[in-house]
Amino acid sequence: MHVFLTGEIGVGKSTVIGKVLAELNIRPGGFVTGFGPERASPDRRLYLNPAWEEPAYDEAHAVARFGGGLPPRPDFLADSVAFDQLGSGYLDACRTWARLLLMDELGPLERDARFFQRAVLLAINGVIPILGVLKQSGHPWMDAIIRHPAVTVLPVTAANRDGLPMRLAEEFRTKLSLHSDNESPC
Template identity: 45%
Template sequence: MKLFLTGEIQVGKSTVIEKTLALLNITYGGFKTYFGPDRGSGDRLLYLNAADEPNLFTEEKGIVRFRKGCPTWIDTDKFDAYGVELIRAARANSDLLLMDECGNFERDARKFQQEIIASLDDDQPVLGVIKLASSGFTDELRNHPNVKLITVTRENRDELPEMITRLFGF
C-alpha cells in the first residue's frame, strides 16, 4: 500500500502520521520536514531529518531558508544527497517508508524525485504527505496508479489513524 495524506496547512497531517505509527508499532524510516519554534517568523528554516529521529534545529538540518524581503533559498543538493540516503536506508531496513512531506521545494531535486517514484513501484508500504498546494512532481505522485490519496480534514483527522492502520494490515 502506498498511502499519501493531503490537506490544508496545519490541519493535522503529521499528527495523523504520528498516531498511526504508534498504532502500527513497526520499524519505519524515511524522511520528515519540519519547521522550528520560529515557524511564524519571516526569518526561519525548514529542516530535513530522518523520520525516526527527533527534530533537530541545526543549520546542518536546514534545507529551505526563508528571509523577509529575500528570495527563498532551497538546498537542492541536500535533497539529492541526504534525502536520497534517508529513502534508500528506509527501503533497505524498514517495514514502512515514511515521506513527510513532498511539495514544491524539491522541484529541482531530480535524484530525490526519482528515488521517491522508484519507491512507489516496489512492495514496501509507504505512508507520506503531499502538500495540497503543490504541482509538477507532486502531481506525478498523486496520479501514480499505486497511490491512494486521503484528504485530512478537521472532521476526519481523529478517526484516520485507526482507519490507516487497518488499511496497512500489519
C-alpha cells in the same frame, strides 16, 4: 499500498501520521521535514531528517530558508542539493530494514531536486508501504505521485481527521502482516 495525506495547513495531517505510527508501534524509514525552534521567525529554516531519529535542527539538515516575504507567498530559497543528498540518502539507508516508509512531506520545494524525486518515485514503485503527506499547492513533479496506480491520496479535513488514524492503522497493519518478521519487504 501507498497513502499520501493532503489538506489545509494546520488541519492535522502530521498528527494523523503520528497517531497511525503510535498505533502500529513501528519505527518507520523515510524522512520528515519540519521547522525548528525558530519556526515563528521570518528568517526560519526547514529541516529534513530521517524518520527513525530525533530531528536535528542544524545547518547540516537545513533544506530551505525562508525570509522577508509576506504570506501566503513568503520568499524562500530551497536547497535542491541538500534535498538530493539528504532525502535520497535517508530513503536508501532504510531499504534493508524498513517495513514502512514515512514521507512527511512532499511539495514544490523539491521541484529542482531531481535525485530526490527519482528516489521518491523508486520507492513508490517498490513494495515497502508508504505513508506520506503531499502539499496541496501542487507542482508538476508531484503529478507522477498523484497519478501512480499504487498511490491513494486522502484529503484530511476537520470532519474526518479523528477517524483516519485507526482506519489507516488497520489498513497498514493488514498490509504489514503480509511480510514475516524474517523476510525483508525490499
